[in-house]
Amino acid sequence: GGFSKMASPKTLPKDAQVMIQILKDMGITEYEPRVINQMLEFTYRYVTTIIEDAKIYATHAKKSNVDADDIRLAIQCRMDQSFTSPPPRDFLLEVARQKNQTPLPLIKPYTGPRLPPDRYCLTAPNYRLKSLQKKTSSSAGRITVPRLSVGAVSSRPSTPTLGELMRKLYVYTTSTPSTPTVQNVLINPSLIGSKNILITTNMVSQNSTSDSSTLKRKHEEDDDYDAL
């Protein structure tokens, strides 16, 4: 399904007619009419990219006109960039030969899900800001901490920069003098999956220091965990 009658070839622009002919020569007989437009768009985009590149090369070579060599170079560079092809067979055979020489590794007894080291997994906790909290009262040395809430974020690989940013804020938070209005963040790296869990707790000021030390310890664990 999906193949409907095309517009009469006479009413189509010449480019489209040429494209239809090309498709026919390559043996493609059934296609939706939109395909012609998509192919033409691709052709236009490709040709303009090549010509633009060729113009850059020509100016670089201090030529006033773009000539065939520039075009050839432009095509080749683009080919190596976007239209790469798989490695040649002899290279693959050689790589395969080396790889297949090492014996299969023995399997350790079950100690949990058999997954690669954590840095190769996508199981690191993720962070997400929900909203910023307005300052209630200002005093020197107080840090405004954005309120973070429980959120099950969909499985996306964690962005290290954001995580680091949050971690920095977190550390900063714990070292400030505790006040009743400071909100501490409990970050719980999930060991099971990349469940992204953040829970805010309103800690009472007296307990905050002790809590901050436990939290800090957890944070270090977090570091160790990631460094495995």
Place this chain on the structure above:
Amino acid sequence: MAAVQDGQIEPESEKEIKSETLNDATGNHAAAVGGLLPSSPVSTASVGASNSSKAAASEDQQTLLAVLQFLKRNKLVESADILRREAGLLEESDDAQGSEGGRDELGGASADEGGEAASLFSRVTSATGASGIATGPAPSKVAQGSEDQPDVSVVLSAYSQQGDPALYQMYYSGLKKFIESVLDCHRAELSQLFYPLFVHMYLELVYNNHEQEAKEFFEKFHGDQECYYRDDLRVLSGMSKKEHMRGNETLLDFRTSKFVLRISRDSYQLLKRHLQERQNNQIWNIIQEHLYIDIFDGMPRSKSQIDSMSGSLAGEAKREANKAKVFYGLLKEPEIEVPLDDEDEEAENEEGKPKKKKPKKDSMGSKSKKQDPNAPQQNRIPLPELKDSDKLDKIMYMKEATKRIRLGPDNLPSICFYTFLNAYQGLTAVDITDDSSLIAGGFADSTVRVWSVTPRKLRAVKSATDLSLIDKESEDVLERIMDEKTASESKILYGHNGPVYGISFSPDRNYLLSCSEDGTVRLWSLQTFTCLVCYKGHNYPVWDVQFSPHGYYFTSGGHDRVARLWATDHYQPLRMFAGHLADITCTRFHPNSNYLATGSADRTVRLWDILNGNCNRIFTGHKGPIHSLAFSPNGKFLASGATDGRVLLWDIGRGLMIEELNGHTDTIYALKFSRDGEILASGSMDNTVRLWDAVKAFDDIETDDFTAATGHVHLSENSLELQLGTYTSKSTPVIHLHFTRRNLLLAAGGYNP
């Protein structure tokens, strides 16, 4: 031919000949040059010595030859002479061992593209290296000296084509006329030459920038080729310039690899005699360069026999390619004590050992203590040990197995079709768990969706803090870890960057694998419904992925023509299986997890040994890219389905084709054997599911000495008898089939109005 005998040719004539390369009056360029090397009669003696040269020496030799060639090309004739004399150059540039070593070493060089000339040269010469003709004595060596010619012309062909491009048409029509004139019994066999010769000559012309001649050559002869090569010819017709070939790795590999033909000794002698007389040396040279003729003693094959085995891009398989021992037996099942239920009316066994009637599982009954000679050792490849949950699964399996229906020609399975609605042709992959409780679909919009087939909804595991609150010692801890709030009929998994082309559930239902056009394979947890690992290795679309029947290992195959074996806890592949000429479209594990079958767009099926990465079997016969594979439950047989609408059955142990099942009219995307191997179900793009009688097909194997020795089968034309039923859906192509543990057939496809 007189020029051949004459060892003395002045430099001037050489120059003349060189400049007239393109409009060659003599029409025997190679022959003339062959006579050029002055030491030709003398060097035949030293050729013997060179035959045992080591790889390094041969590499130096080839470099020398390349330099010599360069000098000649630039008309530095006297320098060429001096070099030749000083280096004591031998014309016999290759021998079997030397070139293979050369190929390995130069292969690396050519990959780096250190000098296009050298790599080009090495590709061409290493292709000839393997002694092309597996005959006994080479009689003409002393007599004519023309045996030296092919090697010289090979050397030359790196830079100039063999013979005059304008005369290629003449060579080809000459061969055509000859083959049409031979006896009927030989004609079918010799006609196999047409296609590879045509393609190689055409590629030769294109590669050497003779666009016009190439086009004319193609126009004249493409109609003569077999109909099943039509797709290849269409691809070829689109390439008329050398630049067109550049990105097409498949054609480049085709050009440098040898097309294998199986010809009987009589036909071969006929051919050889004809080509070595008169002015047919050109074709002979080309044949020796590009074809590998595997000679067998016996009756020439008939056209139908040849047709059934040919069609692949690399010709047929050499006989010794299919001779390695393959351990196709099944692994022993572990003995598990089954707790007896009240509902079963079996007599109680004191030991608690399973004594229930099981239709097939003889290994379970632990009756045969000794090792099946055809089964691999238990520890041949490391396999994960059984966890408690796995043991429970196995017990469930055995219980269900007792309730299994025995299928047969008079007891066909019921078929339940799961139609994916509103997929808008975007459904690209489906998998069902072994116990038929979950279905997953991979879509062109890069999502993976998992549905629960049973009324039980899908739940994700609770968050970490909630988990710390539950009672870990309670009986139903496995229920308590699930978060009721997340219960739903289906779950969507996001993560891929392109259409998802393959999915596979793990046997323990904890993980799901998916592979996609973005070149990655992702492992998803079915307990948290999040992505755990992203395996990067293929940089090109991955077409198929499958977990091993024992879990832990999985395999993937894609556009880069390599299949990889991974383990879930290694971020890099453990094994790489390279050898196919085109994309790998389908990968399947053998039931004993020791072997891997791959089907490819080069129309061959290969069986690989996981232990050492060797290719143990090459099965040719399909006329189109292979899209589905299925191992029989007993591990002995393999079924494959392709775009040509045929299902082929292969005997793994003997490496033979057993049966050809015709019936489908479009690509077959799904193949499955029933649980006990009695019925083979196939699903195709022509919206049908067909059932075939597997027991009958495997009983009909005729084995005689000839078959065993040569690998030629005589297929009985009884596809119709073997077909047990055809079931059409309204307008839904079938892309997945699954037999439940009780032998109910489930089919899946996306509705395509």
